[in-house]
Structure formats: structure tokens, C-alpha cells
Amino acid sequence: MSPAKTTPKPAELAAEVRVPLDAAIADLQDGTRTWAALTIDQRARLLDRVRAAVVASADEWADAAALSKGLEPGHPLRGEEWMSGPYAALGGLDGYISSLKALARGTSPLEGVRISEAHGGRVRIEAFPASGMDRVLLSGFTGELWLEPGVTAAQARSEAGLGHLRATENTGVGLVLGAGNITSIPFLDVLYELIAENRVSILKVNPTQDAVLPVFERALAPLIELGLLRIVQGGGDVGAYLAQHPSIAHVHITGSALTFDAIVWGAGAEAERRRAADDPKLAVPITAELGGVSPIIVVPGTWTDADLKYQAEHVVTMRLHNSGHNCIAGQVVVLSSDWPQRDAFIAALETALHAAPERPVWYPRSEEKLDAAAAGYPDARWNADRTRAIVDLTAGGDATALQTTEYFSPVLGVVQVPGTGQEFLDNAVAYANDNLVGTLGANVLIDPATEALLGAGFERAIADLRYGGIAINTWTGVVFATPILSWGAFPGGTLQDVQSGLGVVHNTLLIDRVERSILRGPFRPFPRAVGDVVRSLSLSKGTVLPKPPWFVDAKTGASVGEGLTRWHMTHSVPRLVATLTQAMRS
Known part of the structure; x- marks a missing residue:
């Protein structure tokens, strides 16, 4: 006979902290009904509004993120904050908008996407480049998703859409425990919960990103206005309280395996007892991205x-x-x-x-x-x-x-x-x-x-x-x-042995x-890549980039990182030409 399961009490918080958190979750419970009532086309148009908000916030976003990491104006690595912040956020939004519009038309997000066979009979979805401009900006780069063994191409097409195949289903309120290192992580995690899992979220920002919180509030304002998102601050005590809240239906965390284990099993003797009894402290499902070596x-x-x-x-x-x-x-x-x-x-x-x-070691x-x-x-x-x-x-x-x-x-x-x-x-x-x-x-x-x-x-x-x-x-x-x-x-990965996490995010198809x-x-940059193209008779081995802008020693990485983001923001051809000219000097 297995030991009886125990239900832990939520962490104790002062009333002035606890009451606003409870109110935020109550707002989101109303938001679940709002989200369920929106058509897929309305959801796509809502993401268009989020995109406009990101564009309006991008300069402040990149600047706040850079300053929070000790990268003053003029630092050669500030381009990192453009590309790992608003650039990645816009890429996620554009992908989800495209998929929702396909679903609204009654077609699969995989419509027109090449599907082939990978090693072991796996289905390979040749997802990137997704557009002609992808082929220009990241020439020589190709991206693919391999599906689990046994999944067929027909299943992949019919199941593409995830939560939006059950768009009217209410999956409750989720908790997103945001990462502290890269600013687009919490943004994209919230989007995945909403679009892929059909779930509204309360986002607790990691204290290291408190400086970017006002940017998140502006960039995600269309979701906040409809009660689909609430953003809160706090330390581990706030995270523990929210994870154990009776109205939270799911938890997603980006962080360390130690933090994951503390949420799922507790600490010290409690954790040992719960692991032995297979009695998790967390009463709801959890997904996680936890890093590794x-x-x-x-x-x-x-x-x-x-x-x-x-x-x-x-x-x-x-x-x-x-x-x-x-x-x-x-x-x-x-x-x-x-x-x-x-x-x-x-x-x-x-x-x-x-x-x-050189740069600060800031974390x-x-x-x-x-x-x-x-x-x-x-x-x-x-x-x-x-x-x-x-x-x-x-x-x-x-x-x-x-x-x-x-x-x-x-x-x-x-x-x-x-x-x-x-x-x-x-x-x-x-x-x-x-x-x-x-x-x-x-x-x-x-x-x-x-x-x-x-x-x-x-x-x-x-x-x-x-x-x-x-x-x-x-x-x-x-x-x-x-x-x-x-x-x-x-x-x-499992709750007992989580390794680098459970589940996936992004995945805009x-x-x-x-x-x-x-x-x-490409193994070699331009112009040395030309020889690889000639020898292999394949353009996939070539690139027009002398050095990718994310290289830490790219001479023009800061201006090119910003310029590529601005291309995604406005699609200004003259600005893109200027950016590509800068890229050729990297």
C-alpha cells in the first residue's frame, strides 16, 4: 500500500503582497473566458496589435536590457540585446500570426512546407528558411524539425495547430516563472502558453529583469488589457506561493534543475521523503527548460x-x-x-x-x-x-x-x-x-x-x-x-530525473x-564559402555573410544586430541595404 499523498499549503506571504497576486489570478480566470470566445482570426489580429506594441517598444527594450547588463552606449556588444530581445520576439510573433491565419483559413500551418525523411524513418519538417528574405538575411542556414519516431507526415499535418485545434477549450490559468538572462525568453514563453497551449498566464519576472518589466508591460499591453496576462515581481517566496495557488493549472519555468526540484519536491528532508514516496509537492503539470553542459x-x-x-x-x-x-x-x-x-x-x-x-560578468x-x-x-x-x-x-x-x-x-x-x-x-x-x-x-x-x-x-x-x-x-x-x-x-526527462527539462516552446508552426x-x-564565411559552393554544387554550403553579427568579435555586430531587428520592425528596404552594407564590413 503506497503512502497517502499530501497536499502542501501555499507559502505564507504578507497580505500586501498576497492580495494583489490573488487579484491578478482572479482577473486571469475571467480572461480565460475572453480568450475562449475569440475566433482564431481575432486571435491573429490581436497578435498583430502585440507586434505593433513590440515595434513601439523595441528601442527602449534593447537599451534597458543592455544597461541592466553593464553595456553602456557605444559598447560593441549591444547588438546582442537587439537580437536576443525584440528580434527574437518579432520572429516568434510573425510565426504565430502566420500559423493562426492558416488555421483561420481552414488549412494546416504546414501547408506549403516541405516534409522529407530523416535518419531512422523520422519525419523531417524543413521549416527554415520560411521566406525569400530568410534566404538573404541568413543565407546558407537551413533549419528542420525532426519528429518522434513513429509519427507520420499525415499525422504531422493534421495535428499541426496544437491548442488551436481546440480553440474554445478553457485550459485555465498558467504560471510562467521567467528566465533571468535573456529578455525574449519570458515574452516567448507567455506567447507559447497562450497560442500553443490555449492558456492565459501570470508571469513572474526574474528579479534580474526588473529593469525590463516596464517594457514587457508596454510590449504585451494588448494581452494585459484583455485580461490574458498579468505580470508580477518578486523573489522565490512569490514564485512558491503562485506555484501552490489552487487556481493555477500549470507551471512553466526557465531556470535551473535545482529550482525545478525545489518547486516539484521541496527542499531538504521534505524533498527526500516526497521523492521516495513519489509524492510531488507540486499538484499540477509542469514544463521546463533548464539548461545543461x-x-x-x-x-x-x-x-x-x-x-x-x-x-x-x-x-x-x-x-x-x-x-x-x-x-x-x-x-x-x-x-x-x-x-x-x-x-x-x-x-x-x-x-x-x-x-x-571585455564586458561585465553580471549574473x-x-x-x-x-x-x-x-x-x-x-x-x-x-x-x-x-x-x-x-x-x-x-x-x-x-x-x-x-x-x-x-x-x-x-x-x-x-x-x-x-x-x-x-x-x-x-x-x-x-x-x-x-x-x-x-x-x-x-x-x-x-x-x-x-x-x-x-x-x-x-x-x-x-x-x-x-x-x-x-x-x-x-x-x-x-x-x-x-x-x-x-x-x-x-x-x-521525468519529474524524478528532469535532465534539461520537459516539453518545448517556440515551435511557431x-x-x-x-x-x-x-x-x-556554412562552415566558412564569405568570400571563402564560394569555393565550398563550387565544390559541392550546393548553395546551402555558401553564405553572403563575412561574419555573422552574433559573433562577439564582429566589428559591426552592434549596428547590424540593431539593423536586422529594424528590418523586421518596418521592412524598410533602404535601411536593410544599409544594414547589409554594414554586415559586409564585420
Whole structure:
């Protein structure tokens, strides 16, 4: 006979804090009826209003986010806040509007989208580029969603729409516990709850983003006015109170596995008792995106000096974007012990890490993470006033801490496994799957000649990677910023062992049973990419970008990041031409 389940009491809060929260949830309960009464066409037009509000708020959004992270006017990395804020938000809105308009016409969001077969008989939805302008702005990049084994193309088409296939269904009020690092995360999470899950939300903003809260209120004003959203502030006590509120039907969190476990199981002896009894503290369903330790698998080939330099800058970008405060920051570089260019690549990494623009390490408790890395790896090589480290374990050493600690700060590890070609790739995939904590995202760098030589073996190895987002010759952060793709952990997490989370977000085509998203980019920039196009007779290997604007060392990254966002805001052709001209000088 199993132990009786227990129902925890909501956290105690002072009346002046508790009463406004209760009132917000009561407003949202009315909002559920408002949302259920809207037609799909009306919902699409409501998102058009949200889009206009984002456009009106974009300058303030990017500026507030940059200043909150210590990036003063003129800082070369301020473009990050344009692209990871309003740029990503507009991409999500445009995708959802397109899908809702298709559903309102009585067609599937997959109408006109190419569907093919991926490794293992999986359905592959070739989602990106979705427009001609995508092909210009991100030339050489292609994105696809792989569905879970057993899902057919017919099922994918008929089930596309998710909650909007049951648009009049009332799914209650959800709680969104917002992320503290990237400003578009809470915005896009609220949209996914509303559009994909048919659920209104109360959003608790992470205290690190309090400075951006007024922007959220303006950008999301059309939803707030209809009672479809309420935004509140507070610490862990407020989050705990809301998660246990009897009128909350669902919880979504972006954060750490520790926070997830505290919500689901409690802390200390209570958590141990509840886990043993399989008696979660949380009484409602929960979805989550929780990060992890992300690999950067470098497949050995014959690289030029320019290749070594460019891809080293690429890896450093994966680590240093947002000062390393990303759940998807690349942390462990996996090299071949048999690659003749291994040492040259490590040297290029150190050079690129040292040369990248300096910036504050701003996220709370980051100093503790850096101190832990210094204590655990006294031979680590530091620069930028001891705020960046390379932990080179290719000569040996205990990799346990590097493999199991998400440093969430500028700590980059380097390890090695044996082999070349397919042997190395299989070894590297096994290493990532079996040794690194988390299943959110993996990065693979491979030159076109080596990829062609591996052929079907390469696709099989990619299928073997147990990660929800995979970036080939690009960074998984770009998967996040391309909301037509899904974002979330590889399927298989549970309440007892959550890994990198449960469920997905973004996914603007509203596809059910997504297993992973894969984004493929060009190995070389323009003009060197021209040779790859000629050799492969495939434009997919080429690009017009000399350096993507999200690279931390892109000379014009700030102006190009802002300019690309303004293109999405206004579709001004002269402004776009000026932005592309800037991009050619990056």
C-alpha cells in the first residue's frame, strides 16, 4: 500500500503582497473566458496589435536590457540585446500570426512546407528558411524539425495547430516563472502558453529583469488589457506561493534543475521523503527548460589557418555571448587526440578568447562559479582580469566538475577522445551523451569535405545525439533565436530525473511530438564559402555573410544586430541595404 499523498499549503506571504497576486489570478480566470470566445482570426489580429506594441517598444527594450547588463552606449556588444530581445520576439510573433491565419483559413500551418525523411524513418519538417528574405538575411542556414519516431507526415499535418485545434477549450490559468538572462525568453514563453497551449498566464519576472518589466508591460499591453496576462515581481517566496495557488493549472519555468526540484519536491528532508514516496509537492503539470553542459564537437579535417581562426572565434562566441550567462552556452570542446591540428586549434581558441571585447560578468553568483572553476582547476589559463578561463584537459585531469557543472559564466573546457573520421564522431557523440549533464543543445563543427566523406554516417551520428537542439556549423543559440524551430530538452526527462527539462516552446508552426530541431550553417564565411559552393554544387554550403553579427568579435555586430531587428520592425528596404552594407564590413 503506497503512502497517502499530501497536499502542501501555499507559502505564507504578507497580505500586501498576497492580495494583489490573488487579484491578478482572479482577473486571469475571467480572461480565460475572453480568450475562449475569440475566433482564431481575432486571435491573429490581436497578435498583430502585440507586434505593433513590440515595434513601439523595441528601442527602449534593447537599451534597458543592455544597461541592466553593464553595456553602456557605444559598447560593441549591444547588438546582442537587439537580437536576443525584440528580434527574437518579432520572429516568434510573425510565426504565430502566420500559423493562426492558416488555421483561420481552414488549412494546416504546414501547408506549403516541405516534409522529407530523416535518419531512422523520422519525419523531417524543413521549416527554415520560411521566406525569400530568410534566404538573404541568413543565407546558407537551413533549419528542420525532426519528429518522434513513429509519427507520420499525415499525422504531422493534421495535428499541426496544437491548442488551436481546440480553440474554445478553457485550459485555465498558467504560471510562467521567467528566465533571468535573456529578455525574449519570458515574452516567448507567455506567447507559447497562450497560442500553443490555449492558456492565459501570470508571469513572474526574474528579479534580474526588473529593469525590463516596464517594457514587457508596454510590449504585451494588448494581452494585459484583455485580461490574458498579468505580470508580477518578486523573489522565490512569490514564485512558491503562485506555484501552490489552487487556481493555477500549470507551471512553466526557465531556470535551473535545482529550482525545478525545489518547486516539484521541496527542499531538504521534505524533498527526500516526497521523492521516495513519489509524492510531488507540486499538484499540477509542469514544463521546463533548464539548461545543461553543452558540447562543441570539432570533427577533425584538414583546415586552413583561416578556418582555425574563424572556428575558434565561433567557439568563443558560443561561450562569451551574454558573458556566458546562457543555458545554451557551449562549455566543453571535444577534440580528437589524433588530429594533427589539435594544438593549433587550442592556440587559436586562447587567442580568440583573449581578443574578444571585455564586458561585465553580471549574473548573480557568477563570481562563485568562477571561484569554483579556479579551485577545481588550478592549471586553468585565465585572462580578461581573471573573468575568462580555458580548462585544457587534453593532457589529462579529472573532467568530472567540467562535465557536471553548468558554470553559466565564461569557463570553457577542452577535452579529447580518440579517432578520426567516423570513429571520432561516434566516440564524441557517446562522450557527450554519457558524460555531460543535460540534453538541451549540442554543437558540431565539420568542414564540407569531411562531411561529404562521412555521408550517411554523419546523419546517423546526428540522430544518435540525445539533444533537443543541434547546431551544425552554427551555434544552438541561433536555434533559440529562430522561433519557427522548437526549443527544449530531448524527450525523456521525468519529474524524478528532469535532465534539461520537459516539453518545448517556440515551435511557431505548432507541431506536435517534436523530438529535436537542427540548424545547419556554412562552415566558412564569405568570400571563402564560394569555393565550398563550387565544390559541392550546393548553395546551402555558401553564405553572403563575412561574419555573422552574433559573433562577439564582429566589428559591426552592434549596428547590424540593431539593423536586422529594424528590418523586421518596418521592412524598410533602404535601411536593410544599409544594414547589409554594414554586415559586409564585420
